[in-house]
Amino acid sequence: MTRAFPNVYDDRKRAEAYAKLEFPGTYYLAYRDLPAIIGEHVRGRRAIDFGCGTGRSTRFLRELGFEVIGVDIAEHMLAQARQLDPDGKYHLVEDGDLSVFTPGTYDLVLSVFTFDNIPTMEKKAGLFEDLKLLLSESGRIVSVVSSPAIYVNEWASFSTKDFPENRTAGSGDAVRIVMLDADDRRPVVDIVWADEDYREVYRAAGLTRVSAYAPLGKEGEPYRWVSESTTAPWIVYVLRRGELDPNR
Numbered sequence: 157m158t159r160a161f162p163n164v165y166d167d168r169k170r171a172e173a174y175a176k177l178e179f180p181g182t183y184y185l186a187y188r189d190l191p192a193i194i195g196e197h198v199r200g201r202r203a204i205d206f207g208c209g210t211g212r213s214t215r216f217l218r219e220l221g222f223e224v225i226g227v228d229i230a231e232h233m234l235a236q237a238r239q240l241d242p243d244g245k246y247h248l249v250e251d252g253d254l255s256v257f258t259p260g261t262y263d264l265v266l267s268v269f270t271f272d273n274i275p276t277m278e279k280k281a282g283l284f285e286d287l288k289l290l291l292s293e294s295g296r297i298v299s300v301v302s303s304p305a306i307y308v309n310e311w312a313s314f315s316t317k318d319f320p321e322n323r324t325a326g327s328g329d330a331v332r333i334v335m336l337d338a339d340d341r342r343p344v345v346d347i348v349w350a351d352e353d354y355r356e357v358y359r360a361a362g363l364t365r366v367s368a369y370a371p372l373g374k375e376g377e378p379y380r381w382v383s384e385s386t387t388a389p390w391i392v393y394v395l396r397r398g399e400l401d402p403n404r
Contacts, residue, residue: 181313200263207270211237
């Protein structure tokens with residue numbers, strides 16, 4: 157099934173800047189706990205990295221022992237991924253068309269920051285429904301998204317002080333944020349989305365939220381935390397097929 161959504165990151169300059177990033181500062185918290193989370197919830201080693209960008213998360217999964225395919229809609233991002241990782245598997249999906257992948261095949265679908273750029277309940281739910289179809293019987297979706305708090309605080313890797321309008325934004329509204337670790341300092345435009353509305357997305361897609369994690373920075377880590385030790389910049393959702401458990 158094809159789900160059209162905008163190709164907001166198919167930009168050569170931004171792709172080149174992203175390609176230089178690994179896991180600095182605030183980004184470190186998005187990935188720090190993933191090995192343990194994936195180890196707890198995922199059985200099997202077949203994976204799709206949905207919204208792989210320049211391949212950072214694809215390479216991350218392969219280092220964890222997964223046979224992984226990186227998937228994205230942005231050719232400039234994939235060009236950087238292939239340059240950095242010539243032996244990797246990277247696939248361009250036009251308008252989010254996942255029909256080239258065999259249903260019921262994958263033990264893990266990882267999505268890191270991808271849903272920050274998908275604007276509506278319908279499009280989010282539609283894509284999650286398509287991703288659900290790719291899962292094996294025991295498969296899991298692990299989705300890392302930005303907490304709404306990231307758009308109204310200062311961080312080791314991000315600044316929002318120039319965008320006070322972010323404070324009144326609600327789910328579905330565009331917000332802006334500047335990446336401090338990237339050479340490209342043009343504001344990134346994301347779509348803010350609250351936890352309760354993600355719950356509705358998962359319900360609409362026929363997914364169960366198994367667990368949710370809000371990683372905080374810890375004393376002794378090699379970064380000078382700004383808000384990270386008291387406010388979680390990211391949320392990690394673990395999802396499976398089925399109806400939403402109202403008690404989760």
